[in-house]
Amino acid sequence: MKSDHHMILRVIGKCLIPLILIYGFYVQFHGEVGPGGAFQAGVVLAVALILHALVFGLSQTMRAVPPWFTRSLAAIGVLIFSGVGVWAMLTGGLYLEYQALFGEPLGEHHGQHAGIIIIEIGVLCAVWGAMTTIFYALAGRVAEIRDEDW
Amino acid sequence: MNDFVLSGAGTAFINVLFLVILFVVAIAIARLRSLFSIVMLSGVYSLVSAAWYILVDAVDVGFTEAAVGAGMSTAVLLGAMLLTARTAKPEKPLKRLGPLIVCIAAGIMLIYGTIDLPPLGDPNSPANAGVGLTYLQINWFDTGVPNVVTSVLASYRGFDTLGETAVVFTAGLAVALLLGFGERSLAETLKKAPKSDTRRKDGDAS
Numbered sequence: 001m002k003s004d005h006h007m008i009l010r011v012i013g014k015c016l017i018p019l020i021l022i023y024g025f026y027v028q029f030h031g032e033v034g035p036g037g038a039f040q041a042g043v044v045l046a047v048a049l050i051l052h053a054l055v056f057g058l059s060q061t062m063r064a065v066p067p068w069f070t071r072s073l074a075a076i077g078v079l080i081f082s083g084v085g086v087w088a089m090l091t092g093g094l095y096l097e098y099q100a101l102f103g104e105p106l107g108e109h110h111g112q113h114a115g116i117i118i119i120e121i122g123v124l125c126a127v128w129g130a131m132t133t134i135f136y137a138l139a140g141r142v143a144e145i146r147d148e149d150w
Numbered sequence: 151m152n153d154f155v156l157s158g159a160g161t162a163f164i165n166v167l168f169l170v171i172l173f174v175v176a177i178a179i180a181r182l183r184s185l186f187s188i189v190m191l192s193g194v195y196s197l198v199s200a201a202w203y204i205l206v207d208a209v210d211v212g213f214t215e216a217a218v219g220a221g222m223s224t225a226v227l228l229g230a231m232l233l234t235a236r237t238a239k240p241e242k243p244l245k246r247l248g249p250l251i252v253c254i255a256a257g258i259m260l261i262y263g264t265i266d267l268p269p270l271g272d273p274n275s276p277a278n279a280g281v282g283l284t285y286l287q288i289n290w291f292d293t294g295v296p297n298v299v300t301s302v303l304a305s306y307r308g309f310d311t312l313g314e315t316a317v318v319f320t321a322g323l324a325v326a327l328l329l330g331f332g333e334r335s336l337a338e339t340l341k342k343a344p345k346s347d348t349r350r351k352d353g354d355a356s
Contacts, residue, residue, distance in 0.1 A: 035209040096308040109294030130322025138229035140332020
């Protein structure tokens with residue numbers, strides 16, 4: 001790695017990536033009261049990884065977050081979401097009926113809150129994993145981004 | 151009252167300004183040949199339209215457009231651009247005539263369709279008077295979630311959202327199956343430059 005003329009980019013990227021990650025999680029857990037939600041949060045988190053790949057090189061990012069992890073994450077996300085539906089069926093409700101999760105009467109909201117938070121985590125994992133997998137698949141075709149490509 | 155009229159005129163002016171910017175960017179995208187500029191300008195297009203969505207009170211749509219359109223798809227298109235040539239081939243002017251006619255016809259039909267639409271924020275419009283009003287009224291008792299968008303998305307229409315999540319997953323899976331997971335290129339990179347960083351091999355093996 002001799003390309004030290006990207007120094008400013010690397011330093012700024014190092015400062016920005018944690019902020020983007022924190023903002024993604026903020027969007028995720030603030031989704032019940034503000035705009036945004038798990039879809040947007042997943043994309044924001046994926047963008048943080050993509051910025052890392054653009055600044056530090058793809059193989060560095062693949063070392064930090066390996067491709068097998070991102071594709072498993074996408075599958076696990078869908079599994080979590082559909083798992084909540086099955087959980088509601090096991091406790092005697094319909095598929096994805098959060099009211100039945102803890103067997104509460106109408107007007108009690110613990111099941112709704114828990115259900116929404118869990119499925120949002122599932123959506124986050126699915127979107128984050130799928131978006132990163134797509135980026136890896138596209139960017140992984142070229143060995144390294146050369147300087148003249150910019 | 152006077153303030154209201156003034157702010158209404160101001161909003162209308164900003165609306166028109168955003169739409170003019172979108173129009174100019176779209177024309178520029180259509181005329182450019184350099185793929186890098188086209189990708190960057192489409193990011194600009196998404197960002198301006200996100201700002202415009204927020205202006206018309208569609209905050210969630212604007213947020214999604216900013217995150218997906220301006221952030222994600224620009225980065226993915228940049229990755230895709232590296233796989234192909236840097237410039238598009240110039241086409242004969244006669245060949246552009248067909249798409250131009252299709253675009254103009256579709257635009258005229260869309261504008262014709264908007265004539266029947268209710269004005270923005272009309273409380274008697276079907277979207278606000280029907281099921282939307284019911285959601286606003288019963289949401290707090292049903293779910294106790296302050297953001298109605300979230301409760302509709304995750305609770306009332308949870309099955310739809312499950313389908314959307316499955317769509318995103320399937321899209322990722324399809325791209326990965328077509329193009330590979332990107333691991334082969336990583337392995338080749340490591341093979342080409344084994345001595346530059348020996349720690350990489352440990353990371354790859356895990």
